[in-house]
Amino acid sequence: MSTTATFSTPLSDLLGFVANANSYNQQPTAEHLFKCLFTLTTMSMVWYVYVAQKGHGGIRSLARDCGVRLNRIRSVANEIERKSFHLSGLFVPLLWQYTTHKGVSRESQVNIAVSICLFGCTSDLLRVYIPFVQKHWPLKKILREHERNQLCGASYFAFGCTIALVCFPPSVAIASIVWLVMGDLSAALIGRSFGGDAVAVKLGRTGKKSLEGSFAMFFICVVVGMMMFKEVPLREYAVIFGALVATMTELFEPFGVNDNLTIPIFSALSLHYGLLRVGSLCPKA
Secondary structure: OOHHHHHHHHHOOOOOHHHHHHHOOOOOOHHHHHHHHHHHHHHHHHHHHHHHHHHHHHHHHHHHHOOOOHHHHHHHHHHHHHHHHHHHHHHHHHHHHHHHHOOOOHHHHHHHHHHHHHHHHHHHHHHHHOHHHHHOOOOHHHOOHHHOOOOOHHHHHHHHHHHHHHHOOHHHHHHHHHHHHHHHHHHHHHHHHHOOOOOOOEEOOOOOEEHHHHHHHHHHHHHHHHHHOOOOOOHHHHHHHHHHHHHHHHHHOHHHOOHHHHHHHHHHHHHHHHHHHHHHHOOOO
């Protein structure tokens, strides 16, 4: 047996969760998952083009027309432009599912994902410690102030997605990544726009999160999860549990770790557990 095979076989199912997926009462078909991802990605890219076409001034007008208070319009417009770029993260699960459809082996997919993750995070480290790279970094305009001298959210996103894809069944990993991209975006935009308007209570580890933003994330995660697991009987139990864990992770940021890393891991773990429980109570016919 070659060294590559020895390395890649356990890596492709590091915790044994992929094999455990046989205990689900049913899994979404690859065709259904691809259609869902293609639809979500297409809609997201249409929104991204719309935001780019509107420009900063147009986005401010849009925020004003949506009822955002005047003292929030500037920050909301900046957040819309920044978060809209994050929708490109949907290409990760889409490409994974596309390569699956084309017959690429799981071992090859995992090795490619790990390689891309390591390359991206190494590049980000070079940005942090080498002034020349930092000066010419192509995406420096969307970096938050606190990310300029440390790893940015994209590196944590890469780590989180890679761990989810390596350790969990494809349907679960893909759902957790979509929850991160769309759920986190919903929480940020609704929270910044209307947070505190209906419920004047600040939540989260640092007291900067809102009930409105958390509810928006939970709602989006449930809707997307129900759509992706449409073919799975009693999917609502696992989906609601997973969506709740994803929302709580975004809200409280456990261990103080960037939620781009923790949301896909914790939500995938909870969704996997929920599907196993449903499978144990309602076994396959």
